[in-house]
Amino acid sequence: MHRPWRLETLSTLTLLIAVISLFFTAGCARKDAAHTPAAKAGVNMVTIKGSDTMVHLVSSWAEDFMKTTPDIQVSVTGGGSGTGISALMNGTTDIASSSRDLSDKEKTQAAQKGLTLKEIPVGLDGLSVIANPSNPVKALSLAQLKDIFTGKITTWKAVGGPDMPILVYSRESSSGTYAFFQEHVLQKQNYTKSARLMPASSGIVEAVAADEGGLGYVGLDYAEKAQGRIHILGVKPDAESTAVMPTVETVQNKSYPIARELYLIVPGKPSEAAQKFVTYAISKEGQNIVQQSGYIPVQHQ
Amino acid sequence: MSSNPATFPSSINSPTRNKLSKEKLIELGLIAIASTSILIVGLIFLFIGKEAAPFALEPGLGALFSDTWAPTSMMKESFGILPLISGSLVVTLIASLIAVPFGVCAAVYIAEVATPLEQKILKPFIELLAGIPSVVIGFFGLIVLVPFIKAGFHLDSGLTGLVGGILLALMAAPTIISISEDAIRSVPLSYKEASLAIGASRLETIWKITVPAAMSGIMAAVMLGIGRVIGETMAVLMVTGNAALMTLNPLESVRTMTATIAAEMGEISFGSEHYRALFCVGILLLVTTFGLNIVARQVLKKYRMGA
Numbered sequence: 001m002h003r004p005w006r007l008e009t010l011s012t013l014t015l016l017i018a019v020i021s022l023f024f025t026a027g028c029a030r031k032d033a034a035h036t037p038a039a040k041a042g043v044n045m046v047t048i049k050g051s052d053t054m055v056h057l058v059s060s061w062a063e064d065f066m067k068t069t070p071d072i073q074v075s076v077t078g079g080g081s082g083t084g085i086s087a088l089m090n091g092t093t094d095i096a097s098s099s100r101d102l103s104d105k106e107k108t109q110a111a112q113k114g115l116t117l118k119e120i121p122v123g124l125d126g127l128s129v130i131a132n133p134s135n136p137v138k139a140l141s142l143a144q145l146k147d148i149f150t151g152k153i154t155t156w157k158a159v160g161g162p163d164m165p166i167l168v169y170s171r172e173s174s175s176g177t178y179a180f181f182q183e184h185v186l187q188k189q190n191y192t193k194s195a196r197l198m199p200a201s202s203g204i205v206e207a208v209a210a211d212e213g214g215l216g217y218v219g220l221d222y223a224e225k226a227q228g229r230i231h232i233l234g235v236k237p238d239a240e241s242t243a244v245m246p247t248v249e250t251v252q253n254k255s256y257p258i259a260r261e262l263y264l265i266v267p268g269k270p271s272e273a274a275q276k277f278v279t280y281a282i283s284k285e286g287q288n289i290v291q292q293s294g295y296i297p298v299q300h301q
Numbered sequence: 302m303s304s305n306p307a308t309f310p311s312s313i314n315s316p317t318r319n320k321l322s323k324e325k326l327i328e329l330g331l332i333a334i335a336s337t338s339i340l341i342v343g344l345i346f347l348f349i350g351k352e353a354a355p356f357a358l359e360p361g362l363g364a365l366f367s368d369t370w371a372p373t374s375m376m377k378e379s380f381g382i383l384p385l386i387s388g389s390l391v392v393t394l395i396a397s398l399i400a401v402p403f404g405v406c407a408a409v410y411i412a413e414v415a416t417p418l419e420q421k422i423l424k425p426f427i428e429l430l431a432g433i434p435s436v437v438i439g440f441f442g443l444i445v446l447v448p449f450i451k452a453g454f455h456l457d458s459g460l461t462g463l464v465g466g467i468l469l470a471l472m473a474a475p476t477i478i479s480i481s482e483d484a485i486r487s488v489p490l491s492y493k494e495a496s497l498a499i500g501a502s503r504l505e506t507i508w509k510i511t512v513p514a515a516m517s518g519i520m521a522a523v524m525l526g527i528g529r530v531i532g533e534t535m536a537v538l539m540v541t542g543n544a545a546l547m548t549l550n551p552l553e554s555v556r557t558m559t560a561t562i563a564a565e566m567g568e569i570s571f572g573s574e575h576y577r578a579l580f581c582v583g584i585l586l587l588v589t590t591f592g593l594n595i596v597a598r599q600v601l602k603k604y605r606m607g608a
Contacts, residue, residue: 188375
């Protein structure tokens with residue numbers, strides 16, 4: 001009679017002790033973490049977070065950089081330029097990669113937190129306007145792009161194409177590309193409500209490749225890799241001028257109207273490892289990789 | 302283990318007293334562990350409320366009742382959550398319209414008609430469906446369903462609320478099936494025997510006696526299923542196109558409340574109006590799912606069916 005009861009009690013007690021000791025060890029583990037060698041090695045960890053446009057580029061840099069500097073570990077994540085910049089201000093990343101410059105809002109926020117942020121231009125990108133390959137329209141003017149993306153023009157017929165609706169694809173609002181396009185093409189006006197917001201540049205490429213009426217914008221790198229499945233439209237600075245295609249030359253000589261600078265953003269006093277990485281990025285080797293990744297190197301001052 | 306026999310005699314000597322104190326200790330410990338979940342729910346409400354509250358002062362809750370969601374506008378920011386609510390409503394309605402009849406019929410079949418072998422095959426697969434990560438379901442939707450819907454309805458783009466609703470139906474169905482099945486099984490055998498005895502056919506018994514008798518459990522299952530649908534994020538973010546349109550048309554692109562939070566939370570700066578607005582959306586979601594759960598539980602309790 002008594003035996004089963006005792007065994008049951010014992011096993012319950014054991015369970016309880018196990019749970020309690022789990023809590024204790026969890027607490028200890030956290031305290032210990034600060035003294036483990038892993039944390040000391042953290043001095044040589046560099047995390048880079050931000051622009052999705054720049055993820056390929058920054059990863060290639062990181063790979064090449066770690067080959068020559070094996071004592072520094074670089075980890076790269078995307079999420080959008082804004083994400084990277086807020087992470088930098090919250091101290092959760094060492095370097096932010098950004099496809100746009102800091103906004104006034106972000107500058108005041110950084111100042112409130114007692115931070116000064118340095119923007120270092122590390123490359124140039126031509127923002128490519130892409131459409132479905134079946135679409136006969138070859139070029140659009142800046143004014144037409146603005147009207148399409150703000151919702152004033154809704155059919156391809158209005159810009160000299162076939163009679164079908166324009167499906168506007170944009171990035172999500174956390175994207176630097178979204179903000180850049182809004183500022184420089186939409187002239188700060190709102191995107192049309194019917195713009196479909198895609199979580200990634202690849203999503204825009206897929207959607208435009210699938211939908212005959214699709215129109216979107218992505219970085220030059222993405223657009224060139226997807227050549228054939230989409231076609232890149234030329235952009236006319238104004239209605240009368242000839243269309244300019246985004247290429248290395250047109251972006252570098254500023255004749256292509258929607259080109260932008262790419263930045264690495266670091267705090268006023270970056271860690272030694274972060275500083276080394278930035279120095280590498282603007283060095284000759286770093287700029288070679290910019291070119292290999294489909295972007296345009298910055299002219300050396 | 303060797304020390305255990307030594308402790309046994311003492312507990313045999315005074316079993317009642319030892320039992321009482323030991324049990325009390327265990328009970329207290331277990332209560333503490335069990336109530337952490339209550340504490341966590343309370344803290345979630347508290348902190349989300351704390352982050353959202355300043356929005357009521359500046360710019361005021363009235364700003365939420367507009368039909369424009371343009372939180373990053375460079376001209377004038379606008380935090381109207383009505384299009385987000387309509388977006389969530391569209392996908393939830395579609396998911397319910399598909400998952401409820403499908404789930405209930407499947408539950409009836411498994412509980413009442415299926416042979417033991419069929420049950421053995423069907424049940425693990427339904428449970429497997431419940432375990433598929435939503436991002437995988439979203440991926441399936443993007444690759445298979447989006448082009449299919451586009452071609453099927455001759456649409457310009459397949460990224461629509463309809464696809465989101467269908468995917469969510471896939472995720473809600475397992476919940477609805479398993480809980481409804483339990484409810485149907487718990488209908489007393491005597492009801493069915495009585496029905497069959499007065500000459501009702503098997504089908505009549507199922508639809509006119511068993512299902513109505515299990516209705517409360519089925520309702521609870523439906524509400525729990527819908528709760529999951531409203532809260533689901535990843536799959537809808539991938540397939541609905543996320544345009545904040547004020548529409549109830551399932552063939553348009555929609556932006557749900559969950560997708561909005563997931564897509565925008567990463568970018569916003571701490572303490573901004575946009576940040577507060579997203580927390581307001583979070584509260585609305587929390588209250589909706591919490592309300593559905595409470596109603597479901599009340600229905601279950603009323604008919605003394607577990608939980």
